[in-house]
Amino acid sequence: MFDFLTPEKATLIAQETHLLAILLAIVGVIAVALVYISIYRSAVKYKRGSDTDRSKQPSEDSRKQIAHALIIFIVLLMIFVLSADTFLRAITPPNNTLEIAAVGKRWMWKFQHHPDGQREINELHVPIGRPVKLTMTSQDVAHSLSIPALGVQQAVMPDHYYTNVWFEVTTVITKPGDYKAYRLMGGQYNGTAYSQMTGNVIALTPADYQLWLEGEYIPGGPPPTPVEKGQGLFEKSENGCSSCHLADGNGLGPWFADRYGASIELDGGGTATVDDAYLAESIIDPKAKIVADYTTVAMPSYEFSDEELSNLIAYLKSLSGAAGDEATGPAVPAEMPEAYTLQGCGGCHGVNMEGGTGPILVGLDVDYIIKEAREGNEELGMTPYGPDLIKDSELEQMALFMNAATMEYTGLELSEGVIEKLQLVQEPLAAEDKDSVEAALIKVLEATIINKSPLGLQNTIKTMITSLELDNWAEYTGWRLASFLGEP
Structure with a gap:
């Protein structure tokens, strides 16, 4: 309820500024209280009808007045000294700072780490324990960067550079x-989209x-491996596996090494061969095949999910030094890689890949995504992203995530009218009749407009029509239809 009294403070300057604010509030409350107490006392003492002696004139005691003035002067001087010290240190960056350029632009904050480092939009990664200096300017109109927890507040104007902003987390x-x-x-x-100029400073070791x-x-x-x-x-104690299967081989159940x-x-x-099928059967139905010399205690059956069972088998195999199944390809990441946000992809394609000025990004071929990102698409207004902007490993992870994602992830729901029109594209596509596919897609686009579908969906259909000029137009259209209709 009173969190505003103890805001998060991640720098010494922010902590000192907060303490100064508390000091000023206390002094202000005391000053106002003394004034009102004096007013109330005089009003009660000299109210009409009171028997207070009014014949004596107030005495002018110079010593008392000087004492009052001196107390006020000392309090104000103390506040000034503390404030000036904090302010001067807040605008004086120390030596050996990490320099980062910050540019305000409608409607985003752009950051670039010096020299020739990563570029970010509405997000800033900084190391803990090292002073960070921001060289700030504006690209268009007046902006102001505010990071309350770090004690940063700086207004910037076009054609001006501000080099005294710094902090140390x-x-x-x-x-x-x-x-x-x-x-x-x-x-x-x-401006109208001022509220969109938000983001996070990410503090890392x-x-x-x-x-x-x-x-x-x-x-x-790193995420835990299956093993x-x-x-x-x-x-896990609830499962009880390690209680009976002991590494020294003296447990109630056999050990799995070798x-x-x-x-x-x-x-x-x-006899039985210890393979994946045997291990799975022994976990689910332990009585099916009991190992000789281990008949004293009956092992209970377990109900694990398919993923849990697979992970448990991977661990048991690792005890024998057995390699897991050969990888069929890179694993799909659990969430969209950070590069998607850092490079501003969501500005055109949506935070959840739901599209916007750019098309929806789910369900596309991995190689196609990588090629489009690297080469760009001048016709669609997409600039190329080289390895200096997105590393090969990052781009591959992004492409894998986009390929595996479904329309459910985007949050978009297609109307029945749009779905019906999309289904009509399937037959001419199977016959690779480009003219008929184009005519059917135009009807889909008309349906999205009539049904007031989101801009991202409309622009995706337009992209599908434009992409009919590609050599692999049929393949591309197939990817899109599969993602829209939820068909493999």
Whole structure:
């Protein structure tokens, strides 16, 4: 309820500014209270009908007046000294600062790390414990950058450069991959979309900041591998696996080291090969094939999800040094890589790839996405993004995520009229009749306009019509239809 009294403070300047504000508030309250108490006392003492002696004139005690004035002077001087000291340190960057250029533009803040470092939009990554200096200007109109938690507030004008803005984040982060986000915003009204000039300052440990510069940083740290997830399940006390299956081989159940791929003897005769199928069966139905010499205690059956079962098997296989299944390709990331936001892709294609001035991005071929990003598309107004802007590994992860994402991720819902028109494209597409496909797509576009569909959907249909000039037009149209209609 009273969080506004204790705002987040991530720099020494922000902490001192907050304390000064509290001091000024206390002094102000005391001053106002003394004035009102004096007024109330005089009003009561000298009210009409009171028997107060009014014959004596107030005495002029110079010593008392000087004492009052001296007290006020000392209090104000103390406030001035403290404020001046904080202000001078706030506008005097120390040596060896990390220099970052900041440009205000309708309706975004653009940052570039010096020299020739990463470029960001509405987001700024900084290392903890190192002074950061912002060289600021405006590209069009008056702007103001406000980062309350860092004690930063600076107005900028076009054709002027401001070089006295700096801060040093003092937050403590102990776990690799963790970060702390602080809100940044425009602090000055300058047009209709002023409220969109918001973002975050991301504070990282120096090691993680260096990884981020190299494009290798993973928020929260690298995700656990299937083996690590399986180990967590195995060691989870509720499951009880590690209680019976002991590494020294003296448990109530067998240990798994060097067992994968081997042939084991079963109770009652017969043998079985320890492979994925055997391990899965032994977890789900332990009584199906009981290992010889381990018949004393009956193992309970478990109901794991398919993913949990796969992870648990991966861990058991790792105990024998067995390699997992050969990779079929790079893994799809769990969330859109950070480069999508940093390079401003969402400005044209939407935060959730729902489209806008640019088309929807879900369901497209990975190689096609990479090619379009690298070469650009002059006809659609898309500039090329070279490796200096998006590293190959980042672009591949973005493309994999876009390829795997569905229309559900975008939040868009197609009307029945639009879906019906899209279905009519399938037959001429199967026959590779380009003219008929174009005619059908024009009807889809008309349906999106009539149904007042979102701009992103309308522009995607326009892109499909334009893309009929491509050599692989049929393939491209097929990708789009599959994503819209939810068909493989």
